[in-house]
Amino acid sequence: MSFKATINYSPNFSIKKRSKKSIKFLIFHYTGIGSDKKTIQRLTDIQSEVASHYLIKDSGKIVIFVPDLYVAWHAGVSAWKKFNFLNKNSIGIEISNPGHQLDYKKFSLKQINSLIKLSKFLIKKYKINKKNILGHSDIAPLRKKDPGEKFPWEYLAKKNIGYWHNLNKNKLIKVRNKKCNKILKNKFFTYLYKIGYSKNYKNQNEKLLIKAFQRRFRPQLISGIIDQECLLISKNLT
Ligand SMILES: [Zn+2]
Numbered sequence: 227m228s229f230k231a232t233i234n235y236s237p238n239f240s241i242k243k244r245s246k247k248s249i250k251f252l253i254f255h256y257t258g259i260g261s262d263k264k265t266i267q268r269l270t271d272i273q274s275e276v277a278s279h280y281l282i283k284d285s286g287k288i289v290i291f292v293p294d295l296y297v298a299w300h301a302g303v304s305a306w307k308k309f310n311f312l313n314k315n316s317i318g319i320e321i322s323n324p325g326h327q328l329d330y331k332k333f334s335l336k337q338i339n340s341l342i343k344l345s346k347f348l349i350k351k352y353k354i355n356k357k358n359i360l361g362h363s364d365i366a367p368l369r370k371k372d373p374g375e376k377f378p379w380e381y382l383a384k385k386n387i388g389y390w391h392n393l394n395k396n397k398l399i400k401v402r403n404k405k406c407n408k409i410l411k412n413k414f415f416t417y418l419y420k421i422g423y424s425k426n427y428k429n430q431n432e433k434l435l436i437k438a439f440q441r442r443f444r445p446q447l448i449s450g451i452i453d454q455e456c457l458l459i460s461k462n463l464t
Contacts, residue, residue: 229288229343231280236270236291238277239298244314249294249352251309251316252345252359253301256372257281258325265322275299278318280344286336288344294352304365305424312365317348326371338378345387357422359388364423367438368431375445391443391462401454402447414452417460 255278259265262283269277269291278300281289292298300318301311309315321337324330348354361377362370383390406414418439419425427435433450440448443459 229340229347231288231290233290234266234270236277236298237272238269238275239292239296240313242297243295244297246295246352248315249317250354250358251306251312252348252354253312253316253318253362253365254341254360254373254377255300255318255320255362256323256325256374256377257320258323258327258372260324260328262322265320269320278320280318281320282322282337282340282344284322284334284337286334286340288340294348301362301365302369304362305426306360306365307422307424317352319344321373321377323373323376326374330374330376332376333373333378338381342382342385342387345382346385349387356383356386356389360422361438361442363438363441367423367427367435371437371441375441375448377441377445379442379445389463391459393458393462398455398458401458403449404454406452406454406457410454410457411452414457414460417457417464420464421460 257265259268265281266289268274269281277291277298279292279294279298283289294317297313298318299313301313301316304312306312321333321341323333362372379388380390382388415428423435436452437448437450440456444456
């Protein structure tokens with residue numbers, strides 16, 4: 227299995243080479259920039275100090291900025307389970323989309339098909355656990371919203387990229403917006419930590435942490451409020 231790509235190297239990576247074994251995560255991003263041209267300018271500009279390993283353009287075409295065995299600067303301050311600063315343990319994939327600040331739109335089928343090909347290749351090559359396929363907002367929930375609620379996590383899980391709950395949708399929708407008491411809310415957070423979300427974020431901004439979970443696993447409603455649907459989903463995922 228393979229994929230087609232063009233190479234456009236970026237200076238925004240760490241010089242020290244890493245081992246194949248240290249690659250444990252795939253991190254998905256949206257670019258948050260309106261055009262591919264501007265995105266490529268930014269991700270190859272030494273001043274910006276940001277780069278992902280890969281970009282998937284609007285057309286579905288793939289660009290390589292940094293080879294896998296070098297640490298690209300895409301995640302920033304981040305945490306997941308016992309990992310901090312996930313750049314050193316991850317491969318970053320940017321997918322073109324103007325994002326929430328501009329004109330957040332559905333990802334195209336061409337983009338998603340390319341993402342599936344690329345992800346399958348990387349998952350196999352680096353033996354990446356399906357629970358280690360994450361969005362930027364999962365690991366930096368206070369700063370980031372990408373790839374956001376329009377990203378097709380459920381569809382990707384069906385293709386063995388990442389994972390999803392196995393609950394009945396019609397049953398879930400009935401408890402959407404149903405309130406949770408304090409005890410249930412605390413349970414929700416214990417499930418969240420088991421999934422991998424960092425404990426550090428709760429005290430700083432509980433609402434943004436809840437929203438990150440919702441963008442990932444309950445994309446129909448991003449309320450920042452724990453309801454019974456969120457509780458059931460979080461429990462099912464642990
Ligand atoms: Zn990002």
